[in-house]
Amino acid sequence: MPELPEVEVVRAGLERHVVGHVIDSVEVLHPRPLRRDPRGTSGFAAALVGQRIDAVRRRGKYFWLPLAPTSGQERGDALLGHLGMSGQMLLKEPGAPDERHLRVRFGLTGGLEMRFVDQRMFGGLMISTGGADLPTEIVHIARDPIDPEFDDAEFVRRTRRRTSAIKRLLLDQGLISGVGNIYADEALWRAKLHGERPGDRLTGPVLRDLLGHIRAVMGEALAQGGTSFDALYVNVNGESGYFDRSLDAYGQEGEPCRRCATPIRRVAFMNRSSYFCPRCQRRPRTR
Numbered sequence: 001m002p003e004l005p006e007v008e009v010v011r012a013g014l015e016r017h018v019v020g021h022v023i024d025s026v027e028v029l030h031p032r033p034l035r036r037d038p039r040g041t042s043g044f045a046a047a048l049v050g051q052r053i054d055a056v057r058r059r060g061k062y063f064w065l066p067l068a069p070t071s072g073q074e075r076g077d078a079l080l081g082h083l084g085m086s087g088q089m090l091l092k093e094p095g096a097p098d099e100r101h102l103r104v105r106f107g108l109t110g111g112l113e114m115r116f117v118d119q120r121m122f123g124g125l126m127i128s129t130g131g132a133d134l135p136t137e138i139v140h141i142a143r144d145p146i147d148p149e150f151d152d153a154e155f156v157r158r159t160r161r162r163t164s165a166i167k168r169l170l171l172d173q174g175l176i177s178g179v180g181n182i183y184a185d186e187a188l189w190r191a192k193l194h195g196e197r198p199g200d201r202l203t204g205p206v207l208r209d210l211l212g213h214i215r216a217v218m219g220e221a222l223a224q225g226g227t228s229f230d231a232l233y234v235n236v237n238g239e240s241g242y243f244d245r246s247l248d249a250y251g252q253e254g255e256p257c258r259r260c261a262t263p264i265r266r267v268a269f270m271n272r273s274s275y276f277c278p279r280c281q282r283r284p285r286t287r
Contacts, residue, residue, distance in 0.1 A: 004061060004144055004178025005221035010089055011063045015056040017091055018065070018114060022052045025107035033103045033118060036137075037126035047127050048079065048106070059134065060141045060177025063089075066132035078131035080138070081116070084123030090115045144178035145214050156207045159199040166202060166210075167195030167274065179214060182250045183221070185275050187214040189249035194281040195274050201284065220246065249275040 026045035028034065037044050052068040054076065062082050069076040081089065090099070092113045099117045104125060106114040116125060128135035143150045155176055159169055169175055170184040188195050190213040224246065248258055252275055253266040262279040
């Protein structure tokens with residue numbers, strides 16, 4: 001699943017090209033991506049045609065396109081999106097061949113097309129009424145660690161009150177958003193912390209150090225266009241990121257740890273996998 005760096009790469013790409021453009025047309029080729037929008041496919045399309053895109057924003061793994069307020073509106077609506085497991089938001093010239101899994105096509109002024117492509121269709125789009133500043137559908141999601149307004153002290157305070165394992169806490173979108181399985185494993189490896197360490201056993205300095213590693217690994221991933229293990233995650237130009245070449249823990253089962261040469265281990269975790277160094281990241285003692 002695309003995580004914060006991948007969604008931020010898409011957000012930044014859209015921001016460079018679509019802000020100020022008006023949506024001229026909307027073509028829905030499959031209704032499933034709009035399953036959460038009560039307007040249905042025709043209502044979704046009708047509500048967007050003629051709307052001007054004012055910005056492109058993100059909270060965690062969600063992105064939204066604030067729309068200019070219409071007559072009588074105090075706040076504009078927003079086109080809210082989530083990429084799910086395999087979603088892509090691509091920018092294409094009109095007439096470019098349709099992608100095999102093209103679901104929604106947006107025609108923009110100036111001739112550009114914005115295309116939502118999703119093979120597995122776990123992603124989706126919807127219109128958030130009055131959601132230009134922050135869609136109500138995602139107000140429960142915490143800020144992410146690269147947000148300038150992220151509160152480090154509050155994160156430390158809340159984490160130290162929890163008995164859950166630190167990796168589970170890093171994936172709790174109500175506590176800290178945007179950190180998925182890949183970057184949790186990478187940050188924990190850098191911090192020399194085992195993912196099963198309980199939050200209430202970690203000190204403030206240790207948690208602040210972990211936040212620093214989270215920001216560092218995400219910054220490096222952003223600089224390299226995100227992490228692409230297959231063709232499902234691409235930026236708006238259809239290009240893959242290459243941070244997967246720099247991973248120290250995730251997906252490295254059996255490979256020597258870059259610090260101590262101990263083989264990286266993989267264990268089952270929440271229907272997924274966790275990767276760690278059994279020597280650098282000591283398993284915590286049982287309470």
